[in-house]
Amino acid sequence: MRKELFKHEVTILKDTFGRLLRRHAKTNLKKLIKKTHPADLAIVFRYFNDDEQTQIFELMQSSDHTIEFLVELDDTLIQKILNIKSAKRVANLIQNASTNDQSYILGFLQEKQAQSVIDLLNKEEQEEIEEIMGYPEDSAGSMMATEVFTLYQNTTCGDALKTLQDQQDAEMVFYLYVTDEDESLVGVASLRALATTQADILLKYIMEKRVHSVRPETDQEDVAQIVAQYNYLAVPVIDSDNRLLGIVTVDDVVDVIREEATEDFFQMAGAGKDREILLKSSWENAKVRLPWLFASWIGGIVAAYIIGKYEHMLESIIALAAFIPVIIGMGGNIGTQSSTIVVRGMATGRIEIGNEIQVLLKELKVGLMLGALYGIMLGLFASFRFISADPMLGLVVGLSICSSMLLAAGVGTFTPLILRKLDIDPAVATGPFVTTSVDILGVLLYFMIAGLLLTI
Amino acid sequence: MRKELFKHEVTILKDTFGRLLRRHAKTNLKKLIKKTHPADLAIVFRYFNDDEQTQIFELMQSSDHTIEFLVELDDTLIQKILNIKSAKRVANLIQNASTNDQSYILGFLQEKQAQSVIDLLNKEEQEEIEEIMGYPEDSAGSMMATEVFTLYQNTTCGDALKTLQDQQDAEMVFYLYVTDEDESLVGVASLRALATTQADILLKYIMEKRVHSVRPETDQEDVAQIVAQYNYLAVPVIDSDNRLLGIVTVDDVVDVIREEATEDFFQMAGAGKDREILLKSSWENAKVRLPWLFASWIGGIVAAYIIGKYEHMLESIIALAAFIPVIIGMGGNIGTQSSTIVVRGMATGRIEIGNEIQVLLKELKVGLMLGALYGIMLGLFASFRFISADPMLGLVVGLSICSSMLLAAGVGTFTPLILRKLDIDPAVATGPFVTTSVDILGVLLYFMIAGLLLTI
Numbered sequence: 001m002r003k004e005l006f007k008h009e010v011t012i013l014k015d016t017f018g019r020l021l022r023r024h025a026k027t028n029l030k031k032l033i034k035k036t037h038p039a040d041l042a043i044v045f046r047y048f049n050d051d052e053q054t055q056i057f058e059l060m061q062s063s064d065h066t067i068e069f070l071v072e073l074d075d076t077l078i079q080k081i082l083n084i085k086s087a088k089r090v091a092n093l094i095q096n097a098s099t100n101d102q103s104y105i106l107g108f109l110q111e112k113q114a115q116s117v118i119d120l121l122n123k124e125e126q127e128e129i130e131e132i133m134g135y136p137e138d139s140a141g142s143m144m145a146t147e148v149f150t151l152y153q154n155t156t157c158g159d160a161l162k163t164l165q166d167q168q169d170a171e172m173v174f175y176l177y178v179t180d181e182d183e184s185l186v187g188v189a190s191l192r193a194l195a196t197t198q199a200d201i202l203l204k205y206i207m208e209k210r211v212h213s214v215r216p217e218t219d220q221e222d223v224a225q226i227v228a229q230y231n232y233l234a235v236p237v238i239d240s241d242n243r244l245l246g247i248v249t250v251d252d253v254v255d256v257i258r259e260e261a262t263e264d265f266f267q268m269a270g271a272g273k274d275r276e277i278l279l280k281s282s283w284e285n286a287k288v289r290l291p292w293l294f295a296s297w298i299g300g301i302v303a304a305y306i307i308g309k310y311e312h313m314l315e316s317i318i319a320l321a322a323f324i325p326v327i328i329g330m331g332g333n334i335g336t337q338s339s340t341i342v343v344r345g346m347a348t349g350r351i352e353i354g355n356e357i358q359v360l361l362k363e364l365k366v367g368l369m370l371g372a373l374y375g376i377m378l379g380l381f382a383s384f385r386f387i388s389a390d391p392m393l394g395l396v397v398g399l400s401i402c403s404s405m406l407l408a409a410g411v412g413t414f415t416p417l418i419l420r421k422l423d424i425d426p427a428v429a430t431g432p433f434v435t436t437s438v439d440i441l442g443v444l445l446y447f448m449i450a451g452l453l454l455t456i
Numbered sequence: 457m458r459k460e461l462f463k464h465e466v467t468i469l470k471d472t473f474g475r476l477l478r479r480h481a482k483t484n485l486k487k488l489i490k491k492t493h494p495a496d497l498a499i500v501f502r503y504f505n506d507d508e509q510t511q512i513f514e515l516m517q518s519s520d521h522t523i524e525f526l527v528e529l530d531d532t533l534i535q536k537i538l539n540i541k542s543a544k545r546v547a548n549l550i551q552n553a554s555t556n557d558q559s560y561i562l563g564f565l566q567e568k569q570a571q572s573v574i575d576l577l578n579k580e581e582q583e584e585i586e587e588i589m590g591y592p593e594d595s596a597g598s599m600m601a602t603e604v605f606t607l608y609q610n611t612t613c614g615d616a617l618k619t620l621q622d623q624q625d626a627e628m629v630f631y632l633y634v635t636d637e638d639e640s641l642v643g644v645a646s647l648r649a650l651a652t653t654q655a656d657i658l659l660k661y662i663m664e665k666r667v668h669s670v671r672p673e674t675d676q677e678d679v680a681q682i683v684a685q686y687n688y689l690a691v692p693v694i695d696s697d698n699r700l701l702g703i704v705t706v707d708d709v710v711d712v713i714r715e716e717a718t719e720d721f722f723q724m725a726g727a728g729k730d731r732e733i734l735l736k737s738s739w740e741n742a743k744v745r746l747p748w749l750f751a752s753w754i755g756g757i758v759a760a761y762i763i764g765k766y767e768h769m770l771e772s773i774i775a776l777a778a779f780i781p782v783i784i785g786m787g788g789n790i791g792t793q794s795s796t797i798v799v800r801g802m803a804t805g806r807i808e809i810g811n812e813i814q815v816l817l818k819e820l821k822v823g824l825m826l827g828a829l830y831g832i833m834l835g836l837f838a839s840f841r842f843i844s845a846d847p848m849l850g851l852v853v854g855l856s857i858c859s860s861m862l863l864a865a866g867v868g869t870f871t872p873l874i875l876r877k878l879d880i881d882p883a884v885a886t887g888p889f890v891t892t893s894v895d896i897l898g899v900l901l902y903f904m905i906a907g908l909l910l911t912i
């Protein structure tokens with residue numbers, strides 16, 4: 001119900017913008033832009049054509065609202081609208097943004113353009129941006145907020161509370177991080193503890209000393225894992241001297257979790273990892289999906305070659321051809337099930353180093369159970385329907401289904417496990433490899449079993 | 457790097473527990489339990505056998521730590537350890553938990569057992585629990601925290617600040633919700649605004665009046681969507697009279713997002729939706745995966761029947777059989793790509809009502825591009841390799857690949873779109889339907905094209 005309402009609101013917004021754009025009602029457009037939540041504006045923006053997008057963006061001022069809009073905008077769109085702007089306009093727009101928003105936005109510009117923008121900002125900001133941009137993509141360092149509220153460990157609770165109240169960004173304060181004289185992170189205090197402790201007690205006596213922290217080079221997926229597991233609102237990022245560099249906040253982690261899930265989905269299906277694939281042209285879309293299809297094309301060629309080798313057998317028992325689809329189809333499906341369970345299990349931490357063998361054995365057992373069941377069912381069908389054919393056909397078909405499903409479950413489980421060991425993202429390579437190898441192995445097994453059991 | 461460290465910690469914890477368990481060192485175990493973060497304990501718990509799990513759980517006291525542990529524990533495990541406990545022990549464990557944690561935990565008990573536990577709690581709690589348990593599963597109502605900090609709109613900022621400092625659960629205060637005399641939600645104020653406004657100003661003058669809220673029956677996915685889109689830390693849940701019933705907090709939303717992604721993954725592969733499938737027995741595992749495989753078995757039987765119908769054609773051109781795998785394989789793969797992109801696009805809000813036709817046309821275009829490319833490549837291969845066969849074979853194979861890929865892209869896109877229109881979860885039904893129908897249609901197209909172009 002709520003979903004429909006929500007979509008309804010977006011539709012109304014879209015229509016209102018459309019009407020005002022057609023009438024070139026600049027003043028009203030400016031008002032509407034200001035009134036619209038930046039996140040909503042970012043969504044509505046997807047539905048405008050290039051010209052409309054430029055018109056609206058032209059009307060936007062240098063403000064927090066605009067920054068938030070840019071940060072929420074799809075990568076493809078931010079790239080499109082910013083790269084045609086002058087460095088001066090971009091610098092003007094982002095000058096008051098936080099350092100991590102600045103470097104996020106600059107990341108979408110061509111290198112030369114980004115440098116011109118950076119040159120226009122003030123010295124201090126330049127250094128901070130360059131530091132953030134120096135961290136690897138998708139790391140804690142590249143997504144952390146550097147403006148963190150910290151307190152000194154020998155501050156009293158009373159003073160801490162006063163400082164907190166004067167804090168401009170108090171709504172951003174999730175935890176009170178406590179440091180020592182060297183600015184090393186030594187603890188964290190909760191707002192509750194602060195408010196319910198006598199005013200003259202020092203922070204160091206009430207703070208929690210065990211703090212989960214990450215390094216700037218920690219991968220964003222691992223940061224997300226920690227936030228999700230411990231229900232944190234923020235995780236501190238520290239350097240090798242334990243100095244607090246920034247915090248990664250839960251709202252960014254929410255985005256990471258959604259994005260990573262989408263990327264894994266697409267990669268498993270061999271459709272790239274671009275979450276904005278729908279914003280791209282058909283040709284770009286096709287290009288991304290081409291490689292996996294090539295793998296499966298090669299697999300098909302090899303299967304054709306194998307079948308060609310057994311031409312003489314097919315000539316005498318033509319009914320064999322009829323069961324090729326079901327044998328590779330069932331194998332492919334159970335293989336996909338196994339690999340999906342394993343890839344996702346690794347992403348969510350359910351499959352750890354150490355329980356791989358157990359997982360593999362379980363999947364093989366499942367493969368055998370399902371293989372035996374469907375093998376018997378298909379074998380019976382084959383015997384009755386093709387009663388005129390060789391009486392052994394049912395046995396051949398049943399055994400083939402059973403063994404190809406067992407094998408597929410094994411390949412589907414083993415492939416992502418071994419890819420992780422080799423430090424290759426299992427989501428990327430599992431899909432193509434599993435389906436292609438299951439196709440080939442299924443056909444090969446089928447004709448080998450037929451060769452053994454059928455008399456030609 | 458961090459990931460490994462993290463896993464390393466879990467391994468150490470596992471070993472330490474194991475050692476103490478073998479030595480029956482109860483006092484040390486109790487200490488270790490207390491010292492271990494509940495979330496870590498929940499993870500380590502997966503690795504213990506039934507007996508060890510019971511032993512550890514026996515040693516746990518009625519405390520916030522135990523509640524947190526239970527809430528973090530896998531569904532399968534919480535069910536297992538609680539259902540063998542007496543109602544009295546369970547009531548004792550959960551008596552001090554928040555209402556939503558209580559009802560969450562009670563949800564895992566058998567109905568009779570849950571009722572016995574509820575009967576042991578005090579009257580007020582009983583009513584609250586029954587209210588929460590009355591909301592549909594996976595709704596905002598079932599996951600909201602009912603203990604919310606609210607302020608009256610005619611309170612001054614100074615008084616508000618004082619009340620806030622006395623708040624026991626101050627660390628849970630994400631936003632300051634403001635109500636009128638009827639307890640209706642009328643606005644929200646930020647901590648920052650409160651702290652930087654003169655003490656005698658009334659809340660109603662500084663609060664933001666537009667508040668995004670949800671209803672208790674709103675689906676958890678929609679709640680997650682709102683939290684993710686607007687970067688909220690919490691969303692208020694209101695009834696039809698605008699009265700504040702509770703809030704859904706971001707940490708629960710993080711869990712929802714992860715869980716929903718995993719469920720969609722599994723469902724797309726026809727492996728059920730049980731995130732804890734690895735904790736289940738092989739037979740339970742097999743049972744869940746059986747239905748999709750049955751769909752694909754039926755598909756295989758139909759394909760066998762179709763091929764049987766064209767037996768006479770196969771008899772004269774045996775080479776036709778060799779290309780069956782590649783034709784259904786390529787079709788299946790591109791169909792999976794399209795349906796993955798569409799299912800995920802709908803889940804993340806990128807495919808809205810209104811742009812479906814556009815998406816379908818784009819996917820068809822992609823299907824045609826890739827189909828033409830691989831059709832030509834396969835056609836050439838077929839002509840050269842099977843030069844002795846009918847010279848038209850290359851054309852037949854090429855055309856078949858092209859048309860089956862175009863068709864598969866269409867079916868892969870259309871199926872989830874139409875399922876959503878029919879209010880069926882696209883993730884559940886897309887996988888089985890798409891692969892099965894693509895198998896059948898691919899084979900049918902292939903032999904029809906062969907029948908038209910080849911002279912037998």
